[in-house]
Amino acid sequence: MLQRELGEIFQRETRGKFGGAMITVTKVKVTRDNSVARVYLSLFATDDKTSLLDSIQHHTSEIRYHLGKRIRNQVRAIPEIEFYLDDSLDYIDKIEDLLEE
Secondary structure (H helix, E strand, O other): OHHHHHHHHHHHHOHHHHOOOEEEEEEEEEOOOOOEEEEEEEEEOOOOHHHHHHHHHHOHHHHHHHHHHHHOOOOOOOOEEEEEEOOHHHHHHHHHHHHHO
């Protein structure tokens, strides 16, 4: 549920904030006590992924607010959100390039 809702937030709510980059929520891991959600993002259409991730982390409270509005009736507490870069697709591309050589 968190992955779906966060994906929609990045598509609709925060569309203009991140310079037109395509942001995909690839995985969400929640701690046992549901207090922290670790969100893994794939970032496309951007040259500097680390600065984009920093910008997303800067807007964490706003994103959490939008998430809270969407899921407040389904959970007891809105988890804190931590964003991480999911570079698994970049790793796969690198492996494919090496295999082609």
